[in-house]
Amino acid sequence: MDAEVDWQGGAIFRPVRTGNxxxxxxxxxxxxxxxxxxxxxxxxxxxxxxxxxxxxxxxxxxxxxxxxxxxxxxxxxxxxxxxxxxTYRLPAPDLGELARAVRDMGTELEDALTYRLVLETGAAEQAARRELTAEQRERFTRHLTDLEQAPPEEYRRLDSRFHLAIAELTGSPSLAAGVAESRMRLNDLLNAIPVLSRNIEHSAAQHRAMAEAILTGDIPTARRATEEHLEATAALLRGFLG
Structure with a gap:
């Protein structure tokens, strides 16, 4: 592709605040x-x-x-x-790399999964509370469509973009940055999970439920659907680790 993508990117492109x-x-x-x-x-x-x-x-x-x-x-x-x-390409799924990344994380894995669950369910709930503009709705729907149409080699990247898009809908730069930080802690592990067709089918239904709840302002469903999705991902991750 040769395009300037939508770079709302508040979760990532926030002002540099350190001396470095x-x-x-x-x-x-x-x-x-x-x-x-x-x-x-x-x-x-x-x-x-x-x-x-x-x-x-x-x-x-x-x-x-x-x-x-x-x-x-x-x-x-x-x-x-x-x-x-x-020119950077995400690495292909690699169970050996997954095992190495898990060893590097040690006891931090469960902490990272819990942190992600709390942040992202809260983000989905807050996004559902807000009055979204037509532009925000269109952009978010486009992220969902891109993910649903993603080829296997692009799936993990567009999945990440979809989750970050939810965080940005909250209107809270701090929360969006927290979700991005949480995702980075688990990024190598998530990218190393093989793309399984059955899991993608389940995830697609969960993503659609999350998006519809957010867009219709259904706060309990937004939280519940997000929690279900994140717990399924964590279970799959633990399964490969086991």
Missing amino acids: AFEETVQRILEAVKLGVFGYGDRLPPERALAARLGVSRETLREALHSLQAADCVESRRGRYGGTFV
């Missing part, structure tokens, strides 16, 4: 790629807009992009249709 502007800028862009906000071939936002969103100078942003290009995560193209494009 270069390092944190690299971190934010990598998170956006690994969490699926941008996929392979997508064009990043223009430098001026991205620097303003991150609250860094264009010089700092260019240094970060240059470093990411050296690491084969992005590439710069010149010309009328130029810009900075993502």
Whole structure:
């Protein structure tokens, strides 16, 4: 694909607040790629807009992009249709990598799963409470459609984007950032789970239920459907680990 995607991205592209502007800028862009906000071939936002969103100078942003290009995560193209494009690809599911990631997490796994459950059920409930604009509804529906039509190799990335979109509907930058942080803690594990057709069917029904509840303002169903979905994912993860 060769497109500038919708980069609402409040969960990721919040202002850099530490003294390590270069390092944190690299971190934010990598998170956006690994969490699926941008996929392979997508064009990043223009430098001026991205620097303003991150609250860094264009010089700092260019240094970060240059470093990411050296690491084969992005590439710069010149010309009328130029810009900075993502060249990073999510790794294929790998049970060996899953086992290694679990060993690295140790006892943090259950903590991370609990943290995600609390944050994302709360986010879905809050999103259902809000009066959403027509633009927000259209964007969110598009994320759901993209996920439902995703080929297997794109499924995990678009699944992540869908969950982040719910967090952004809450209107709370802090909550959206928390959901993104929670997702990053589990990202390697979630990406390592094989894409099973039966599980995708179940997830599709759960995602649709979550989206419909949020869009209709059905707060109890939004929370219940999200909880059911996250518990199913956790059960699948534990199954492969067992």
